Amino acid sequence: MKQNSLKSWFKSGAPGVWLSGGAVSIAVIMTIGLLAVIAVRGLGHFWPADLVQASYAVPGQAPVAIVGELVQAEEVTRARLKNAGLPVPAEGSEFMTRELLKVGNRDVYGSDFSWVVGEWLHEPSTPAELVTLERREWGNFYGSLVSIKEQGQVVAAGVAAMAELQKRLQRVDALYAQVSKLEKQDIGGINHGLERLRLQSRKLELNGQLTEAAQADIAAERAELEARYQVLETELSGLHQQFNRDSVVMRAANGQEVEIGLGNIVHAYQPNSMSALSKLGFYFKKLWEFLSDDPREANTEGGIFPAIFGTVMMTLIMAVIVTPFGVLAAVYLREYAKQGVLTRIIRIAVNNLAGVPAIVYGVFGLGFFVYVLGGSLDRLFFPESLPAPTFGTPGLMWASLTLALLAVPVVIVATEEGLARIPRALREGSLALGATKAETLWKVVLPMASPAIMTGMILAVARAAGEVAPLMLVGVVKLAPSLPVDGNYPYLHLDQKIMHLGFHIYDVGFQSPNVEAARPLVYATALLLVLVIAVLNLSAVAIRNHLREKYKALDN
Template identity: 45%
Template structure:
């Protein structure tokens, strides 16, 4: 019998080398995703609070802070100036920024005498100064009743008090943002009117004083309304100060704060697994639905999600018709020849032009040329107060639409090209006009392909930050980029998940404190982008199957 391949075939080693390429690539991508998922979700998981008792010799140095309640962040091997391994240290989160200054601390392992996990340690998320780690002492309700910590209904009552505070906070917000907001908008509009009257009067040489006086009257009336509403809000604010929680820090220091300052509280050391899951889900949802606080380092990311969503929607509305028309022209109407081939290559290559270049164009053209043009033409009296001549969500969306236009054109063209010739000819043979053929046969068949292109464009647009930095994204937007009346908030600046990451990681005063937030935000951005991409891939696969079956 012949024996084949007694020795290994030549070059087998190299195949293993190539397989290494794939493995490394896959490990990189999977590793990156796992890192983000784990670190991003870890943020929401309730962690036990340890109480560190320091050794005697450290006590003299630390003073009353020789006992600290804190959450362990990580253990680090400190590196000395050299490569010698230094002593091990715990990086701990001590919170209570109002007392300790910095919320993080490094604690040498050698200085710790013992660590214990006390049941009644509470972590409180506050409106200001970040989290507090404390032991509750006493709760004073609004009616003056005092409930000692440890009594049966203490937690229940605290929950109730916090809820009352939260509800009232919402009421205050309704007054301040809603009622007062409307009034101040009206005042701003009237002031703008006055400027307009002056401008027109100067141009035409008439006397504006009558109109202006009327407007001033209205403004006065509104201002008195404004005062009433602020009074209401002030009263509510006063009520917020009544319920007080007094507490003790691990060092024994006694403090107190209004219950209304509390956003949420938890006793993580008492939670069992299901309790922790519940708490996890709760803070997860809170993160998605709340507004950011404290220069974005606390609270949630709702405005950023909304801004990203709005911008992506506007971008899709802008890019979809143009992309499809462009592609239909190139594929169905233009005479196929070298010129169209060159145009096609150019359009294709435009997709490879760096996004920042589109941002530069958006700033120069949309904002400075178009925006300034609109301002000069329609609102000449608003000198120095640009309405459209500054970054805004409309310009940002148009810039990204331009950036993703090649993606849509290319995808649509491919989808159109994939429509079998037979189908077209059948339609024409049945007497359809060219447009009817495109409308009723070609476009529906190509729709999934076009959709894929759009989704890919959305994924690219949603994750892009660099051009947005030039055309209207901001750290904190005063309001959501949507409004009930013209121009529907489209001239407003907005927040964006990607920029939020950049801002938190690089512009925030305390990068270390912001890190968990950045990871959490990153997790959501990645989730959004990956879901969009998976959708596109899924549609593409379905499409392939459909056509694979469709060919005769």
């Protein structure tokens, strides 16, 4: 009886349902768990951690003072510590604690991080007067505030120095914003204008049209730009002098005093004296800076806004390119091509293209798009720039086209499936009412297939946005703080190189000279890449659902 019940249970298909449901549940739990680990390790980096001060006494050596943030703690065997060359006593527990401290002060100690043995740290404390300085170069500085100087003269010391430091940092931040605007916008625009005049003069020379009148006009315009440049350069020089006017004197844990210019300081705070609410406000401030600022310190500090902008811009251009080409190819194969051996071979080739390794597309993009197509465009339309390439070098356009080539099979397959699901009766009804085949296709078939088209675009965006290997060959670089969109004609610079979140993760994680400092940023950037792709996909899903509801009545 039990055997018959078991057979009937298997025949009912219930085991397959339970296995499928269990597999989906496990996959969802693993995905959520992975994202949670990435979020905790990445977002925790921006919290202002307390500074620990202690005396570190290695057996047989004089104790030294040490200050730093506790980053990681783990238990290791005595044998492992002894193999590392530490004078570990023979007696005692088999395991000891090893702690990773971020001691900062790279210009003093030579390294930001140091491994210490927890049992050798004595009298640990968290004094309220310890200060963290976040610098534009050389990483963080940890120590005690000694004094504030203005043009070499002490203006504040002791307890009053911290308030004076915060006041003067606000002034430095305002000056830094003015300097950035002058360098990136005003002077950058003038340099763009001078380069445009140089190319215009060269073009007229190549065409044999560089007359004296044309030379005079170009010279007059160049003189005007150079005069504006001299004014801005004088203003910039004055700002730099004000920028470097003040300095702060800090005392490190080893007693050494270091003078640091306020122009090199981004933030100054006393984490041990901050309340939980103050730390929360500082945390969100740091998080916003991570999303909105340019990178610095070999991409291990600062923000990643250029990488966010480059990723989104490239993905949107890719979607604009791939959708019409994929839809046209699918429409031809489904609606116009004669269904035979050749059509089946084309479909097989399209399906196989979806499985080609991404790096192959990168090599093709470099060889065809950059060298052949880009080189031809330079010779035809930009001869005045040669031998310096305009489009004959990796850039935003070629990166977007390479991703579009990689993603077009997905759009073709999804669109064909959508076209195949549209009832033949709708086509025949439209033709019977006097519409042409083109009108039927444009006004009836394609609108009803638009949800499938959006599905294909969603899959294309999901695949292309996270690709890294091909982009390393066709336009993505380690550092490109200048955005491809600005106020200079033609405003969108498709020939410009860009940054990308995926490549940024690779660069920071595997090419960084400061691995420990870069590790939290790898997690934070990976989480952000997932969120960017999710936002792009959810936007496309919302459009698809709207179109599905709009044409549901026709489908029924």
